[in-house]
Amino acid sequence: MxxxxxxxxxxxxxxxxxxxxxxxxxxxxxxxxxxxxxxxxxxxxxxxxxxxxxxxxxxxxxxxxDLFTGPGHPRLPAVAAAVNAYPISSSDREAPPREHVAARLARAWAARHQAPNHREVLGQLLPDLIRDAQLAVRQAESAAERRTAQAILSEVYSLSQFFVAYQPDASLLWRVAERGMVAAQESEDPHAMGVAAWLTAQAHRDSGPAHFGAADDITMATLEYLTPLLPDAADDVLAIIGALEFEAGYTAARRGDIGSAWGWWDKARAKAARLPATYYHPVTSFSQAIIRAHAVTVAVELHAGGESVRQAAAADATTIPSRPRRSRHRIEEARGYQLDGQPEAALATLNKAFEAAPETIRYNGYARRIVLEETEAKSPERRRRASELAVKIGVLAA
Incomplete structure (x- = not known):
């Protein structure tokens, strides 16, 4: 220890x-x-x-x-092979039109949000999408075309990071994050740069307290670059600025800095209020629907059980259109109930998380920890319910 x-x-x-x-x-x-x-x-x-x-x-x-590393998905090797490939020539195959790749990417994001088995869906789509996006960059005929293709490639890597995260291949995660950052910088596209920074900051933050400074450095540098664009910003750029502000608050909460955590959340909430009520950012989920869910996360990371439950009561999970993000919010609610000494409510909420997106809870270390803890509960009924859920998410054998 x-x-x-x-x-x-x-x-x-x-x-x-x-x-x-x-x-x-x-x-x-x-x-x-x-x-x-x-x-x-x-x-x-x-x-x-x-x-x-x-x-x-x-x-x-x-x-x-395993707690914070989920099981290796059967499609991980195919995705890793596509990421790790090093095609030097431009290939004897003509790249699909950039518009075609962009449309497939948009459909892949939509599929991820709608599918309960979202990793399985992404695992099927990503290998070809990665190869075609790389090919589109290599075969671009002008600097402008190449920048557009790099923006698409960067977002493909962002999508890949959602698949790779919490699987037993940390080096692949960092490879995907770094390539997404490089492609975004080459694109000179503010939105692509914001998304890549958002994901890379998360990777640093999830690596532990020793890396919180690196997470903050990336977040603050990107906010400094993007904030001057606010007066004329399109919704996607406004949303990524709000998402980065929340990330700053998230890291502050992990650090135990109450004032900074809620201060950054307030700034993010102001950005969400400027977005249309129906807007939902496809990568970060940033929206009016998600900002209350973010408040639950801040309270949980600050280990404030009562405040977590209060914020959970104010949040409406049914307004979150993304199944994996709704499942993640339910897990955060469960953490709050557990902190507040309400283990029955925590278990019931984790079952809702499983119903929304089983693959989300299977790969979430916090959920796995709560379930395992409750398999040792004094109450026989709670032990039974926890054990049944533990079997479903794969932390106990049937």
């Missing part, structure tokens, strides 16, 4: 505060002076330290439970 904590750059006092325990308790656990905590506390420690497998924390190789 001490090694993992120090690797994250987290002081003992910070870990203690997040766990609701004293620094001396943490020190005694690390020094082996206290017995190993029970499963609920181990799972909370694993969540805070972003431990991928419980065996990394317990040292018991018989506890091979």
């Amino acid at each position: 001490q090694i993992l904590r120090e690797r994250r750059g987290m002081p003992r006092t910070v870990l203690a505060g997040l766990l609701g325990m004293s620094p001396s308790w943490v020190k005694q656990i690390e020094n082996g002076r206290l017995q190993t905590p029970k499963l609920p506390m181990i799972l909370r420690i694993a969540e805070i330290l972003r431990v991928r497998s419980l065996s990394d924390l317990t040292g018991d190789q018989g506890v091979e439970v």
